[in-house]
Amino acid sequence: MSKLPHSRLFHGPSKTIVISGPEIQVLDSQSGSVLRSTVNLDNTLRESVTKSGPIRCVSVDNEFAHIVSVGDDKKMKVWETEGLKLLSERELPKKPTDVQFTKDGQTILTSDKFGDIFSYPLHPVLETSEASADRLKFVSHDNPSGGKLILGHTSLLTSFLLTEDEKYIITSDRDEHIRVSWYPQGYNIESYCLGHKKFVCALHIPPKSPSVLISGGGDPVLKVWNWYTGKFLRDIRILEHVEPYIKVKVPKGKKSRWDNEDGDGDSPESGQKHAKRGKKWKGKAKANETGKSEEPETDEVIGVAGQEDVEMTSADKVADEKAQPELETVLAVSKIATVGTSSTSTSDGPASIIFSATGATALFLCPYPSRDGPDTRQSAAEVNITACDLERPILDFIVTEDDSERGALLLVLLDGEWGVSQGEQSVSTKMVRTLRCRNDEFIMSDEEDRSSLVASLNSASVLPSNPAQLTSLELYAALSSLPKNTLTERDPMDRPDPDTLIDDGGNKTGGKQLAKMRTRRALAAALSPETKERGGKKPKTDS
Template sequence: MSRYPYTRLFLQSEHSIVIAGPHIQVLDTNTGDVLHSTGKCEEDQIAPGPIRCAALSDCGKYLATSGDDKKLKTWQVDDLKLLSSRVLPKKPTYINFANHKDILVADKFGDIFRYQLHPSSNESSSGCERDALSSHENPSGGELILGHASLLTTFLLTADGQYIVTADRDEHIRVSWYPQGYTIESYCLGHQKYVSALHIPSFSSRTLISGGGDSVLKLWDWMSGKLLRNIDVFSAVEPFIAVKAPKKKREWKNEDEDIEPFEGKRGRRKNKGKRKEKRSGNDGDAEESQNSAIPEGQPGEVSTEESEVVFVVHRIASILSPVPRIVFSVVGATAIFWFPMNDDSEACIQHEPFYKPIIDFTLEDNGSIWVLLDADRSSQGGWSSKGESDDSNLVEVRRWTLDNFTASDPPPLALALNSCTLPATQADLKVLDLYLDLLALPKHFEAEDRTQDLSEMGVDDVATADSGSNDGGITKRELGRLKHKQALRRLQEEVGRGASLDFEPLPTDSKRVKSGGRGDTLALGMDGA
C-alpha cells in the first residue's frame, strides 16, 4: 500500500505538527505518540485535495492551512479543532501569521490579503465586495495589503513587523511597509528569473538572501535595495538534481495566445477573449477554465519525451553557532546544501546527501535538521510501495557538529513519523504533485533564452524594433520583456548611484489600470510586461 509523504513539519517543545497530503497530524514531541489526526475527522473537515500552504502562529496554538479547494482553514493545535473555514478569492501560494492575530495569504493573482484569526461579524457579512485596488472580489472580506502584477511566490515579515518583503514570478523583490503595503521602501532588482525563496538571518537583520531560478543566491541590503554579493550555487547543486521537468517546446508564430502545459503530450490553448470574460465574471481562476486540446502538430504542442534540469530554490534558512551558515534546499535535489556567511570572495558550497529527493526541511535552534524525503520515489520516477525502496524513511534527522551534519540515533518523534504513516492511492500521489514548481514557475524555456540574447541589444535597436522596421523576427512579447528588463537595469544603476525611488503612478485612464488599478503599477513598467 502506498503512503503519503510529509510535506511540512512544525517542531515545538511539546506538540509537533506534520502535514501529509490532505491530512494533519499532531504528535507528542517527546514520545512520538499521535495525539490527533484529521484521518479520524469527519470528511467535511478534510480538504478534498492536498494542503499546499500551512503556517503556525508564533505562540504555537493555531495552525492555518489552505490548498486547491481555495479555503483558508484555522485549527486549534491542542485538540485539532477546526475553528473557521473561509473561502479565498484565488488559489493561495503562501500563508503566514502576522502580529499573532492576523493571517496573511498571497495568491496567484499577486495580491496579499489579511484575515483576522477569528472571523468577525463584519468580515463574514462583507460578502463579495471588491476593494478598489484589488484585482478580484474577495468572498470572505479580506483586507488588501498589497498587490503585484505577477504571481506571488513567497513573502516574509521582518523581525520588527514593520516591513513585508514580497517576491514574484517576474524577478521582482519589493520591500513595503506593513500594513501600509502601498508605501514602498525599496526594490531589490537583479534577478533574471523567478524568485522562489527569501530569508533574513536572525544574526544579520539587514541582510536579505534570495534565490529562485538563477544560478546564484543573492545577498542584499534590503533597506536600500543594494546588492551585496552573488553566491554561485548551481554548479554545486546540479549533480544532485534527480527530478527533472519535461522539456517544453513552443513555436512563436502565435505569440498573442497563451498556451499552458498539462500532464500529457499536448498543450491547451487559452482563448484570450474567453480568459478576459472569466476574470471579469470572477467565476474562478483563469487557469482553471476549460479549454479544448490543440490538434496534434499545431504550434504550441508540448512534448514530454525529453526532460531538462529546472533549477528552483525551495527553502533558505540559517544556523548561528558556531559560525553563521546559510542552509538551502532545491526542488528535486537529493542533498541539503550550506555555505559559511562571511566576506570571502568565493563561498565553498558543501552538501549532505540523502539519496532521495528532498521535499522540505526544518531547522531546530540547536542546529539539528529534520529532512522530509520522497522516499518511495523509484529511480524511474514513479512510486513504489512501502518497504520496496532501499531506504524507506520519510524523515531523516542530522545533528550539526563543528563543520557539518552527522547522523545520530533518531529521536522518538522521528521513529513515530516513519512508522505512523497515512495510506494513499496512486491517484492521490499523482494529484499531490510534489514537483509542481518545476513546471509552474518557469514561463517559457526557449523564450527565456531568446530574451537573454536580445538583452544585449542597444536602446537604438529597441526603438527600431518598436517602430516595426525590424528584420530580426522579434515578437511583441519578446520586445516587451526586453524593454522591461532594460528599464529594470537602468533603475538598478540609478539606485546604485544614490538616486531616490520616486515613482509617479500612471493616469487612471491608462491601459495598465484596466484590471482594477493595481497599487503597484508604476510608470516605469514594474508590472512585468
C-alpha cells in the same frame, strides 16, 4: 502499498504538526505519539478534508494554538490545535502561494497567484455593507471573505516575509523582483532589491543579522542584500554544486495543472474537469489534422528516475524517443536557513547558510559571508559548499535545535515514494532523516534517527496512499510553473503581413486578422494628410 510523504513539518517544545497530502496530524514532540489526526474526524469534517485536496499552503502560529491551511479548493481553514477543531472556513479570491501568521497570531496573511497580499483576522468578523463598498474601491477583484488588501504585484507572488519588528513586508515574484514595503501600509515602498535575472522564490532574514536578506530562486547564485537600503552585497555561486543532485526533470515548456494564475474555477473537481477537457480538445485538434485520434498529453511533472529498462527493437526506440518530451534540469531554490554563531571577530552574524532545491536529493551548506568582505561577486571557487546526499528528493527541512557546542539539529523530510515504479512494491524508505550541522559540515546521526519523534514520523504517522493520490500532490510543480516560457518559436509581436498568407490553393488567408488589418489600413489612409489634400472624406468633428 504506497505511502503519503510528509510535505511540511512544524516543531514545538510540546507539539509537532505534520502535513501529509490533505491530512494534518498533531504529535507529541517528546513521545512521538499521534495526539490528533484529520483521519479520525467525523463524517462531515472528513468529507470536507478529502474534497479540499492536498494542502498547498499551511502555517502554525508561534504558540502552536492554531493552524491555517489551504487546499485545492481555495478554502482557508483555521484549526484549533487542541482537539483539531475546525474554527472557520473562508474562501480566498485566487489560488494562494503562501500563508503566514503575524507574531501575535491574531492576523493571517496570504499571497496569491494574482500578485496580491491580503490580511484576515484570525476569527471572521461580520463586515458592514459600507465597509465592503469602501474596500472594493481599492481591489481589482472581489474578495468573498472580506480580506484587506495589503499590496499587489503585477506578477505571480512566490514568497513573502515580515521583518522581526513587523514594520516591513518583503515580497518576491516570478518577474525577478524583490520589494520592501511598509506593513500594513503596503502602498508605501521602502526599497527594491533588484538584480535577479530569473524568478525569486526563497527569502530569508538571518535572526542574528536582521539587516541582511538572502534570496534565491532560478538564478545560479544566492544573493545577499541590505534589504532596508536595497543595496546588493554579494553573490554566492551555487549552480555547479546543486545541479548534479537535481534528479527530478521536467518537460521543456510544459506547465503543471496547478499553474492557473487567475485562480478561477480551480476546485479539485473543476480542475480535473478542465484538465480532462483540455486533453480532449488536444486530441480532437490532432484528429482533425491527421485524420486519426492520438493519446492526450499529460500535464504531470516527469521524473526520470525509477523507470524500468525494457528490451526494445530499434524501431521501438525511435518511436519512443519521438513520443517522449525533451526533459530539462531546472534550478529552483526552495528554502534558505542560517544556523550557528560566527566565530570570527569581524562578524556577529550566523556561521552557516543551509538551503535546499526543489527536486534535489541533497541538502547544501556554505559559510556565511563575512560582512567585511568586498561588495563584489564571489566566484564558485571562493565558496566552499558542502552537499549531503540523502538519495531521495528533499521536500522540506527545519532547524529544531541550534547549540553552540553540538551544532544545529535538522529534521529533513524526504519523498520516500519517489522512483517507485507502478506495480512495484514500495521499498522501505525513511520519510524523515536527522542531520547535525557543525563547523560547516553535515554529520549523520543514527542515534537521533532512532529518537521517539523521528521513529513515529517514519512509522505511526505515515499514512497509506495510492498512485492517483501521489500524482495529485504535484510535489515538484514549481519546476514547471515558476520558469517563464522561453521556448516560443517566434516573437508573438512579429506578425506576418496577412496579405502574404497564401493557402495551398493560391488563395489569400487570414480570416478576421486580415479583415482587421484592412480596416486599420483604410482608416489610416482616410486620416492621412495626403488623403485630405486629394479631397478625401474627413472625420466628423463636433462644432
